[in-house]
Amino acid sequence: MKIGLTGGIATGKSTVASMLVERGALLVDADQVAREVVMPGEPALEAVASKFGQAVIHKEDGTLDRAALGAIVFKDKEMLAQLEGILHPAIRERMKQRIAQYEADFPNKLIVADIPLLYETGQDKQYEGVMVAYVPERIQQERLMKRNSISADEASRRIGLQMDIEEKKRRAEWVIDNSGTLEDTERHIDSFMQNMRLV
Template sequence: MKIGLTGGIATGKSTIARMLVEQGAYLVDADQVAREVVLPGEPALEAIASLFGQAVLQEDGSLNRQALGSIVFQDRALLAKLESITHPAIRKRMQERIHSYLAQNPGGLAVADVPLLYETGQEALYDGIMVAYVPEQLQLERLMARNAMPKEEAQRRIRLQMDIEEKKRRADWVIDNSGSLEDTRRQLELFWTSQVLS
């Protein structure tokens, strides 16, 4: 089985991913794959350099994230062009890894950790979607504490993503991460016995 794992900023998605791995799941992390597909020699990096010019490359040929960021975060159209290069490359590599794992482990669980899964319309790629959930007020408090961030900035970051209640409504499985770690672990054990071992 392959599932997509998503949530909102500061809802504890990484904690849930780690616990699933501890239970035996195979994890593919979209953020990690996103860094891989823009390494020197990768087709996506070549496409980025040909679109944005050599100014987005370091002297050693690697991506200059700061330079690229300063270009695309000022212009939504350019950001969309960048995403049209990186998103398909990330998706393709993630699916290849998942298929390879499941071919060797037919009864296994592959988990794709994708922060913007709903926002990028990837639900159909998975057998089901698990959402890491906490109420927005707790999300706000955790983000402010974790990143030492003022309330207004934390609210702005949260609003950049789809509303957590909407993600919860769409999910096949909701893991309520607002309690203790033991509470989260219990929910995941229940998921594991009912979905993976059944």
């Protein structure tokens, strides 16, 4: 069984992912794959360098200079769209291959694809269901301010860039309420695993 896992910024998605892994799930993490596809020698890195110039590559070791690339794309929506046009297909293809490999090697295991912008990018239909790590926006804002040492206004701005967490909750097949203690979250995860007969 393969499911998508998503949430909002500071809703505890990574916590939920690691609890699922502790219970035997196999994780395919979009952020991790995004780092892999821009390693030296990868076609996506070569495409980025040819589009944005050698200034975005560290001379010493040939790795991506994220700061230099960020300085280009975050000022210009058109440039950002071009970067996404290179990276997103490479990330999706790598994830698809990894999931297919897991399905072949471990047919009875739960496979979890952790994708921050799952709904926003229309990938939810590729999975048998979607799990959302959920906290109400007020808690989301408090946690983000504390975690990143930012103001309430900046936290609200960042939260506002994503789909509303209540909308994600409404669309999800499974909601893991992450607003209580870690033990509470563990209980939600255990209940999910039992209901799905994954234990």
